[in-house]
Amino acid sequence: MSIRHGLLALLSQGPRYGYQLRAEFEASTGSSWPLNIGQVYSTLSRLERDELVTRVGADDEGRFVYRITPAGEADVREWFATPVARADRPRDELAIKLAMAVTAPGVDARQVVQAQRTATLRTLQDLTRAKAAAPADPADRGDRAWRLVLESMIFQTEAEVRWLDHCEAFVVRTAPAAPRAGSPEARTEETTR
Template sequence: MDTEYAYSVSMSIRHGLLALLERGPSHGYQLRAEFDAATGATWPLNVGQVYTTLARLERDGLVAQDGVPDTEGRIAYRLTDQGRDEVRAWFGSPVNQKAAPRDELAIKLALAVTTPGVDVLSVVQTQRTSTMTAMQEFTRLKVRAAEDDLAWSLVLDSMVFRAEAEIRWLDHCEARVARAAARRPQNTAVETSSAPTGPAARR
């Protein structure tokens, strides 16, 4: 896994578990269930991830074991004062976009336009179809989501908005690729054998 991506994911899990422990002591299985419930299992965790993260949080002094293991050998964890400070700092600060995972789609298109033999418009069209399908599914989930499930509804809103923005960006990319192709001689790195289906077709 890309180091930058792994760091971003681990930080999200780290602070997510701390926020859940703000509600009271819990063991790993409870935390996984609560995390999945809050996010609609959009980013499912496995118990191994949870306990590995808890061990690191304990090492850093942000959580501590609470009491003795239960009858099934599970250990509950609680926030320390330092952990509460960490949660407050997380909620009080913005997410740093520079620390977000690299955008695989942007990288793919950047390489597509500079790689001989790649049909860039086909790459765009394939992604647009996939993103539109995903957006329709998110919209269906929103309709079925319980009105009082605010946490899951907000996650779905975010996914719908991201999909909409990605489709607009893909339309923009298609138009720019088509214009660039019109100004280039044949047999260049940008291949446009597929006819545009988005806004580029109307320009």
């Protein structure tokens, strides 16, 4: 998630202070990506250093107000126009866990898949309930943004369930056959115990 570009997009709508940016960012994403206020201010400092925003003073309560610069406007326009590169995605802990499970001795990869599927289906149910409780045709910009984020999470979770089904079938299909009783492999295995 690009916090930098998210903050720039909000600042392109008008000057704001840090807590306001955090609240609007979280409202736009349905609080699915909560921000630490320190993270907001450190990002604003880098944006100011890079001359993408400028501090325009303080409001009546002493909070620093930031405004986007022309360079910042150009940067956020480029961000909106550029597709997200999938090569830049973070490591997927679940894929790594399953890859390790199929190679680690003594680990039942099917059980790992089944435990994850149970948790993922529970998450999918929670997301589906949240969607059912949301307005069907949201008019508010924040509600519209949250709906898009929510539907993205639902689609990703559904895809994870399908992938887990595939993984289980793959694990079953490619599992090494257990040695038959009385075969040389079984006798060797019994001898080494």
